[in-house]
Amino acid sequence: MRCSTGKRCFAEEALALEALIQNHIINDYPPNEGPVNVYECHQCGYWHFTSKGLKNAIFKDADTLKRIQQERRANYWERKLK
Ligand SMILES: [Zn+2]
Structure with missing residues (x-):
């Protein structure tokens, strides 16, 4: 699907x-x-990232932020060990 x-x-x-x-x-x-948020596109009806506007609430969610930190660290070591 292209937009x-x-x-x-x-x-x-x-x-x-x-x-x-x-x-x-x-x-x-x-x-x-x-990118800070997602939006429903009026042209294709699908969802896209946007870097404009307000940050999505997920970036204020402590659990999500913790997950980003943890998985980022895991990815770092994964890359280092390859
Ligand atoms: Zn679109």
């Missing part, structure tokens, strides 16, 4: 949010950079 925005498409909000979390695990963005 004229050229962005990656997600079928559901939950999938987009999960991918957003994974994106932040893989990319250690400086504060206020990188």
